[in-house]
Amino acid sequence: METENYTCEDTVGPYYAPAFLDDDRQNLTNFYDYLVRPKGDVIIVQGAILDRDGNPVKPVLVEAWQADANGRRRTSATLEDADLDPWFDGYSRHYCDDGTFELTTIMPGAVPPCRESPSARAPYITLNLYMDGTERLATQIFFEGRPENESDPLLLSLPEPLRPRLLARRMPDNSDGVPVYRIDLKLRCADETPFFEDRFG
Amino acid sequence: MENRVLPNFDLQFDEQPDWRRLEVGETDLSAEARVPLRSLRPIPEAARTSFAPSVTRLPGLRAGENDLTRIAPGRPQAEGVKLLVSGSITDENGRPLRGVLLEVWNANKWGRYTHKDDPAVQQLDPNFLGYGRVLTDDDGRYSFATIRPGSYLVRPEIDRWRPSHIHLSVRGGSSRLMTQMYFPNDPLLDIDPGFQLFGAAGARQIGAESVSRTEGIDTDIRFDIVIGGRNPTIFED
Numbered sequence: 001m002e003t004e005n006y007t008c009e010d011t012v013g014p015y016y017a018p019a020f021l022d023d024d025r026q027n028l029t030n031f032y033d034y035l036v037r038p039k040g041d042v043i044i045v046q047g048a049i050l051d052r053d054g055n056p057v058k059p060v061l062v063e064a065w066q067a068d069a070n071g072r073r074r075t076s077a078t079l080e081d082a083d084l085d086p087w088f089d090g091y092s093r094h095y096c097d098d099g100t101f102e103l104t105t106i107m108p109g110a111v112p113p114c115r116e117s118p119s120a121r122a123p124y125i126t127l128n129l130y131m132d133g134t135e136r137l138a139t140q141i142f143f144e145g146r147p148e149n150e151s152d153p154l155l156l157s158l159p160e161p162l163r164p165r166l167l168a169r170r171m172p173d174n175s176d177g178v179p180v181y182r183i184d185l186k187l188r189c190a191d192e193t194p195f196f197e198d199r200f201g
Numbered sequence: 202m203e204n205r206v207l208p209n210f211d212l213q214f215d216e217q218p219d220w221r222r223l224e225v226g227e228t229d230l231s232a233e234a235r236v237p238l239r240s241l242r243p244i245p246e247a248a249r250t251s252f253a254p255s256v257t258r259l260p261g262l263r264a265g266e267n268d269l270t271r272i273a274p275g276r277p278q279a280e281g282v283k284l285l286v287s288g289s290i291t292d293e294n295g296r297p298l299r300g301v302l303l304e305v306w307n308a309n310k311w312g313r314y315t316h317k318d319d320p321a322v323q324q325l326d327p328n329f330l331g332y333g334r335v336l337t338d339d340d341g342r343y344s345f346a347t348i349r350p351g352s353y354l355v356r357p358e359i360d361r362w363r364p365s366h367i368h369l370s371v372r373g374g375s376s377r378l379m380t381q382m383y384f385p386n387d388p389l390l391d392i393d394p395g396f397q398l399f400g401a402a403g404a405r406q407i408g409a410e411s412v413s414r415t416e417g418i419d420t421d422i423r424f425d426i427v428i429g430g431r432n433p434t435i436f437e438d
Contacts (some may be wrong), residue, residue, distance in 0.1 A: 005293065015318065067405060157244075194242055
């Protein structure tokens with residue numbers, strides 16, 4: 001512990017600027033309004049972020065990242081990979097000031113074993129939540145009914161009763177026929193969402 | 202400090218004593234309603250990289266975005282002590298992190314943010330927005346100018362003030378850090394519930410002040426940022 005020298009994480013507080021979001025997108029299927037589109041099926045992932053008393057937490061800065069439809073994730077190490085979808089950035093951040101989040105994206109592919117992921121993974125979206133009163137909270141969500149969930153190493157690391165808390169449920173399509181998945185993220189309560197220690201050292 | 206009661210039904214789960222549990226600072230009302238009850242769960246090796254962000258695209262910045270003492274280049278300076286905050290952003294091994302985005306925000310001289318949700322009644326400064334950005338250079342260095350933020354009363358009913366602080370967010374590649382910089386010899390640090398949770402590590406969160414020789418600046422502050430702990434850089438190796 002004596003050798004730790006890193007800057008400590010602190011709460012974002014309530015006054016982060018929405019203007020900092022710039023062109024960071026809540027819609028990952030729309031590449032700067034060009035006509036090109038990423039491969040894969042468009043979906044909407046939505047939910048609420050709820051506190052101890054079931055009240056919406058607001059504001060929350062939500063950052064999300066995921067693989068493309070082939071299960072490939074864009075990182076500095078994969079930028080030149082031929083099977084990386086050039087029209088899918090896979091990184092989203094948005095500022096939720098009503099306690100709900102909604103991301104328009106493509107259904108992430110199951111991840112084959114590769115340099116960035118040594119084991120196969122079920123389709124997932126990583127979420128980081130920043131809100132007043134706590135440091136960053138990190139978790140991952142999965143899609144109800146996907147057979148790959150049965151062998152995903154992260155889901156399997158959870159006691160069985162906790163696993164459904166990370167599954168987004170399929171809801172009726174929206175009025176444009178886009179599949180909608182919903183998951184509520186619950187804080188400090190009996191059926192609290194599992195969060196993960198992303199300290200790597 | 203242990204103010205949590207874990208319901209009995211949790212005992213059926215596998216929580217281990219060495220897992221980190223996020224703490225709630227004393228009288229921190231926001232935290233009391235939000236901080237997870239359960240410890241943070243370990244990530245299996247096979248899923249580790251999926252928890253690291255990867256930001257391969259950052260916004261282009263306009264000139265003057267790192268000068269918070271003015272709302273635009275050539276405009277008058279805001280009221281208060283002018284600070285030039287500078288330092289390096291490195292990983293835990295001292296390697297500079299180049300081209301990462303530092304976002305900065307702080308209250309004005311009187312302790313009020315321009316954010317729409319700030320309920321404070323202190324005056325606004327027409328020359329102060331309080332939000333700015335800068336990218337690190339090829340040596341991982343940054344600097345920005347701002348106004349020394351005032352302290353502000355966050356819990357009037359118990360007369361609790363927040364110490365002066367500057368919010369900082371670092372993002373780029375797999376680097377990610379949300380933090381705050383505090384000021385030396387601020388007596389309010391002793392009663393800030395968030396700061397107290399840092400323990401001895403709180404010393405890393407305090408900038409080093411010196412008299413400035415830069416025109417238009419009163420005080421230089423050195424604040425080096427080290428990305429590590431739960432914020433490593435992993436794709437750049």
